[in-house]
Amino acid sequence: MQVIITAVGPDNRGLADPIVHHVSTSGANISEIQMYDHDAERIFAMLLRIEWPGDSPSVDELREKMNEIGQQTGLSIRTWSRPQPSRKPRLAICTTYRPEPALAVLRAIRDGRIKADPVVMLGNRSAVQGVAEQFDVDWQMVGDGKGNPDNDRMVEIFDEYDVDYIVLARYMRILPASTCWRFAGGRIINLHHGLLPPFPGFRPYQDAFEHRMLTYGATIHFIVPELDAGNQTIHQATFTVTPGTPLQEIIRIGESDHEPTCLVEGLRRVVDREVELHFHRVVATGGS
Template identity: 75%
Template structure:
């Protein structure tokens, strides 16, 4: 979220942040720093109130939804109402080889030296594939600890990946066409 807000502020991303929604209060300070309304829709365990989330999308009349570390399945209503390339998600691993909740761990188990993140469109069908907007990678040397790999991914690679993926969509460089990401002809 911070990388996106900085890119908007610095005019690298031609967008306006309408609202920040979270299932915990950890992003409230970032929203306040940038003068954006923040809504916590999580219960005491962080489980989101999906109805409230969709109602807030409607209230703020959002054009796009950017998900950063939203480790939940989007509610079907949101997927259908905002289908067609309007929901952009950051997956903290390279897709398709490392889906799921622990892609760094999975890649580490396979002794990978290249790690990455994937910005992709969300569609109503879970894991339908072929919606990749942008991927960014980083390489480590043999013996790099898993903790160091995760730190590098979370602090350096993932924010840049989501910001670049969102920029490509907002600038209309790519779009979702029949569940495939295609370049827009200019």
Template identity: 65%
Template sequence: MEVVITALGPDNVGLADPIIHYVTGQGARIAEIQMYDHDEEQLFAMICRIDIQRNQYQPLVDAMRQIGQHTKLAIRVWSSERRAPDKPRLAICCTYKDDTPRAVLEAIAAGTIGADAAVLISNRGKLQGLAEEFGVPFSMIGDENGAADDAAMVDVLDEFDVDYVVLARYMRVLPPSTCWQFAGGRIVNLHHGLLPGFPGFRPYHDAFAARMLTFGATCHFIIPELDAGNQTINQRTFSVSPGTPLDAIIEQGGRENEPACLVEGVRRVVDREVYLHFHRVVARSTP
């Protein structure tokens, strides 16, 4: 059973020792380990991916809870296999546009994505009706100006016991602290441009200015280190004729291309076709 352990908290000496000592003492195979000391923030962060027997999972959860209480670290233990044969639970995060989150909800309802929609999270109240339409709890974590309460988001993710966080045109940047707590391939994002060629907030505009006739979207894992690559899960493109107005391109991309790109990307993750290993997307070998 593959398990991901993440730890985040005030920097100090020897924080990783009890975690590593416990897992090695249980005979676990360590497949990946990364540790970071953010000196300017006095913050310690760690991710450890291990292989254990299924009957060791709950004792591991209990042991990490005790270690977290002792070290003052926020420690999370998670496995993509923990619910089997039940479906994983998704948090769908969005802001204004409903095409993309709607596509994910429709794919879940149709069985294309083998998961349950646990909660719809937004920094705006506009899409509450979408949550009600699909019978999904809605959590608004933004203030009157749309500024997101990132700590409240983490609380909601824990409250609904979420497996994967799907950023379906969620128009806020997640802070590194949130990314660390759900590291290891648990946060899936849709970027409305082709990476790595067109990053940033205006990829349609940038591609249009470059006189491109092919536009696209990228579904990728989010990781704490923004400059470590784009971690692509899926990309989808569409072509237009010369002279097509920018507004028409953006409309077509948002209505058709982006939703299809994200749905297929989420399906690949939920079906465990791919996973994140040392910040790189890896295809799982078939038995």
């Protein structure tokens, strides 16, 4: 069984040693290890991807041991394994203003096209709260009056709801690196409303329009803690307009129709285990 262990906390010596020692002496095979040590910020972060042998203690027991190590070292440690086929993945859907992406995901789940459970929706604005209520999904407001998110509270919510995947459905705030590390390894999925890599940032429609492009698109990608640049593409799709199409019409097509469809397909690929993130690269797995 594949297990991902992440650890984040104040920098110090020997933080990785007890984690690596325990999993290796328990017979696990370490298939990926990444460590981040930022001297200026005094932050330590680690990702460990292992194959946990079936004859070893259960993943729950491994999680208890990792929590014990976390208490001893001052690290925030999470032990996660993808749900077995008998349990649907639990989703947290993060939103800001646009309701269409979240609505498309919830409809796809309702219709059986995405086999997952939407256990909570979060917003740094309240614009999409009605969509959560329409589908009877718990709503959590995490933004202040100016839309500034409480990032610590978001992490608490993800843990409280035992979330498997975090879906940034046009969530228009950048997650801090510490949050990305806590849920690293292909657990955070982002909808970018433009084609990557040529059109990053918050104005991809406008940027493409200024370059006199006739082809526009959206990109679904895994979030990577250090980069968060969208190079880890899960799915990308385009639409073409005729010369002279006004920018506002292009944006309308993209926001209303294209982005939601693209997100549904990208999320389906992750939930159906067609793709995973290994060493910052998306790899095809062939499904479960």
